[in-house]
Amino acid sequence: MFYVLASCLAVIMFGTSVAVEPSCPVCSKYEYQERLLERVLSNELELRNTLNKITETHAQVEDTLKAMKAESAKINDSMHALDVKRRDIDDEMKSLRKEVQEKKQELTDKVDGLLVTGVRNLTGNVQEMSTIVQSLVTQTSKELDILKGTQFCG
């Protein structure tokens, strides 16, 4: 009695299942696997594209870094060249300043020497002139005396 009931129930259930899903379960399974495969393939393609993009970006970054390094080296070289030039100019300025200082001292010494000689010459000249004037005065007074004597006698 129980077996008959179970069999009936099984038949009813099977019938319902067939009615709800007319296509065979095996086909459905394949369809699912096919869709899964498609999705996996699509994901792989997307992953490959992303990888390519990453590789490209990496290459670009590397190129940029290389260019930046080259630029940095160029700037460094320029800075060093400028430093060397600045030092050269500093040295040149120092020697020029020294030369000017020496020339100035030389000129001052020369002017001082000229002044000393000039004053000495002037002193000498004044002495010479005063001697001349003195002798002139003496001679004139003598002549005056002579003149006076002549007047006195005459």
Ligand SMILES: *[C@@H]1O[C@H](CO)[C@@H](O)[C@H](O)[C@H]1NC(C)=O
């Ligand atoms: C910068 O340049 C100088 C001389 O050109 C060099 O000696 C030095 O190593 C350089 N420094 C860097 C960081 O490249």
Ligand SMILES: *[C@@H]1O[C@H](CO)[C@@H](O)[C@H](O)[C@H]1NC(C)=O
């Ligand atoms: C000083 O006098 C001498 C000759 O008396 C002359 O040769 C010389 O040029 C003079 N110096 C100056 C600075 O006037």
